[in-house]
Amino acid sequence: MGFGEGEKPLFQKGFLPFPDSLPSGLFMKKSLLEGLRFDPQGVPSPSYVVDAELLRRNAAILDAVRRRTGCKILLALKGFAMWSAFDHVRWALDGTCASSPHEARLGREEFGGEVHSFAAGMNEAQVREFGALSDHMVFNSFHQFERFRDIAAQAAREAGRDLDFALRVNPEHSEGHTPIYDPCGPCSRLGIRRGEFEGKNLGGVTGLHFHTLCQHNADALERTLAAFERGFADLIPGLSYVNFGGGHHITRPDYDMERLCRLVEGFQARYGVQVYLEPGEAVALNAGFLVSEVLDVVERGMPLAILDTAVPCHMPDVIEMPYRPEIIGAGTPGEKPFTYRLGGLSCLAGDVAGDYAFDAPLRPGDRLVFCDMAIYSMVKTNTFNGVNLPAICLLEPGEATPRVVKTFGYEDFKGRLS
Numbered sequence: 001m002g003f004g005e006g007e008k009p010l011f012q013k014g015f016l017p018f019p020d021s022l023p024s025g026l027f028m029k030k031s032l033l034e035g036l037r038f039d040p041q042g043v044p045s046p047s048y049v050v051d052a053e054l055l056r057r058n059a060a061i062l063d064a065v066r067r068r069t070g071c072k073i074l075l076a077l078k079g080f081a082m083w084s085a086f087d088h089v090r091w092a093l094d095g096t097c098a099s100s101p102h103e104a105r106l107g108r109e110e111f112g113g114e115v116h117s118f119a120a121g122m123n124e125a126q127v128r129e130f131g132a133l134s135d136h137m138v139f140n141s142f143h144q145f146e147r148f149r150d151i152a153a154q155a156a157r158e159a160g161r162d163l164d165f166a167l168r169v170n171p172e173h174s175e176g177h178t179p180i181y182d183p184c185g186p187c188s189r190l191g192i193r194r195g196e197f198e199g200k201n202l203g204g205v206t207g208l209h210f211h212t213l214c215q216h217n218a219d220a221l222e223r224t225l226a227a228f229e230r231g232f233a234d235l236i237p238g239l240s241y242v243n244f245g246g247g248h249h250i251t252r253p254d255y256d257m258e259r260l261c262r263l264v265e266g267f268q269a270r271y272g273v274q275v276y277l278e279p280g281e282a283v284a285l286n287a288g289f290l291v292s293e294v295l296d297v298v299e300r301g302m303p304l305a306i307l308d309t310a311v312p313c314h315m316p317d318v319i320e321m322p323y324r325p326e327i328i329g330a331g332t333p334g335e336k337p338f339t340y341r342l343g344g345l346s347c348l349a350g351d352v353a354g355d356y357a358f359d360a361p362l363r364p365g366d367r368l369v370f371c372d373m374a375i376y377s378m379v380k381t382n383t384f385n386g387v388n389l390p391a392i393c394l395l396e397p398g399e400a401t402p403r404v405v406k407t408f409g410y411e412d413f414k415g416r417l418s
């Protein structure tokens with residue numbers, strides 16, 4: 001099936017119409033504000049706000065890939081696990097992939113469809129939990145597979161479920177990552193190398209899995225696939241599926257959808273197997289925001305604004321990746337008249353989001369909106385310093401005011417300690 005005429009513009013269409021009246025207390029840049037359908041003053045601060053219309057737009061793109069190629073697409077829960085929003089993406093996906101028994105249970109209870117599980121290492125208790133919850137378990141070594149396959153199969157039988165087994169392989173092809181995001185880096189513990197297959201019996205294995213990409217376009221997949229086929233093509237006959245992992249930035253405007261579809265279709269035709277993709281980022285890319293408020297403005301060698309968020313707690317990837325998040329209406333230093341270093345309220349000297357320029361001076365009470373905060377944010381929060389977690393809000397399609405789905409407090413902080 002090809003993309004219909006009505007479907008292709010999905011990737012070209014801009015954001016929603018620019019609102020006539022602008023939200024109050026917000027610094028704006030037209031091109032970015034076009035994505036915002038709510039007044040940041042109308043939600044608690046700090047809060048994550050996920051826009052279901054933007055989620056559904058991503059889901060429609062993924063669904064188009066599924067329908068055209070016949071591949072299956074799973075949500076990687078590690079990237080986006082806001083279960084109150086699952087209705088908006090479930091219809092477009094085939095299930096979830098889990099990195100722990102907790103994620104597998106969330107996928108089973110709240111998402112439905114297939115559950116695929118992988119962890120770099122598992123103990124026996126985890127294997128039993130995974131086995132009872134999963135349709136497919138992916139092992140990271142022959143040792144773990146041989147030691148645990150019977151235990152997992154028994155747990156699945158007791159749960160009344162069929163369980164398939166796959167092996168994660170390492171195609172030993174890097175695509176220029178930050179080293180901590182490169183599963184094919186030197187001495188990587190992730191994935192079985194081709195050399196380890198010598199003398200091994202693949203009986204009971206129905207799939208192979210590789211995950212090597214991170215925010216990549218389809219050209220990187222093409223090179224990776226060539227490396228995977230060079231190393232593992234002879235093992236594919238007799239298998240039922242190959243999972244191409246995550247890291248495919250499919251819902252980004254410049255993503256080469258045609259090439260992705262061609263690669264998936266070609267692979268499935270060559271080997272007669274089902275292809276799976278398991279993106280996390282692409283499902284909720286650019287669909288969420290972190291609203292925060294300016295608490296104080298001080299001059300300490302340069303103008304600084306202190307926000308009611310904490311970068312290491314609420315957007316840890318900004319430090320870990322590291323990257324500079326976009327803020328609606330803000331520019332790079334000097335691009336606009338008023339430049340500030342934006343920092344959080346924690347004790348960490350490095351609790352800094354970056355330097356940003358604004359059209360007007362910042363004042364306490366101003367709201368700033370960080371973009372692309374649905375992914376790898378809520379799932380990574382922590383309460384370092386006792387900092388409270390942001391509220392979680394969902395803006396339903398057609399609504400103007402986000403619904404506050406959850407707020408957090410002292411008990412959430414205390415409950416993680418004893």
Ligand SMILES: Cc1ncc(COP(=O)(O)O)c(C=O)c1O
Nearest residue numbers: 076079211246247248279280281
């Ligand atoms: C095994 C596996 N699958 C899927 C993903 C999801 O990747 P992304 O969110 O970049 O699409 C990851 C991310 O680390 C992963 O390790």
